[in-house]
Amino acid sequence: MSEKKQDQRVYKHGVLTVVGVAVALAVIFAMAKITAGLY
Numbered sequence: 001m002s003e004k005k006q007d008q009r010v011y012k013h014g015v016l017t018v019v020g021v022a023v024a025l026a027v028i029f030a031m032a033k034i035t036a037g038l039y
């Protein structure tokens with residue numbers, strides 16, 4: 001029972017990490033695009 005709960009926590013943490021990385025990449029890409037548009 002407790003093992004399943006641990007797995008869910010690890011899975012949730014992994015999803016949050018992936019989402020965080022995706023958001024970071026999107027922000028960097030957007031900033032690069034804006035910078036390219038300015039210059």
